[in-house]
């Protein structure tokens with residue numbers, strides 16, 4: 001499905017970085033629901049997909065930084081690969097699998113970033129964003 005500039009306002013504004021303990025950024029990703037017509041390219045899964053295969057045990061040493069509280073799909077992925085820490089910019093607009101992450105021993109750090117919280121709230125409330133947002137978290141938009 002080709003994407004045109006008219007689609008830009010629909011783009012999910014969620015990005016993610018996989019960070020090595022050395023401080024190196026190993027991988028970046030962002031949500032590609034619209035761009036790639038995808039149900040599973042959340043910011044977090046996109047960053048992991050972009051990383052590709054890595055040496056055994058590396059992900060157990062990495063930190064994931066993400067714009068928003070990770071959904072249960074992405075939280076499950078973090079638990080599967082044993083990320084020790086997930087840092088999120090905010091969780092006022094959405095709370096995903098944080099309790100599950102903590103229950104599995106993953107440290108969850110919420111930066112409570114006001115600018116990102118506001119940006120996300122505005123986008124979710126926007127005409128272009130509302131339906132895509134609901135779709136992204138498995139909800140149905142009410143008329």
Ligand SMILES: Nc1ccnc(=O)[nH]1
Nearest residue numbers: 031042043068069070
């Ligand atoms: N944390 C997130 C929630 C929803 N969609 C995403 O891509 N990421």
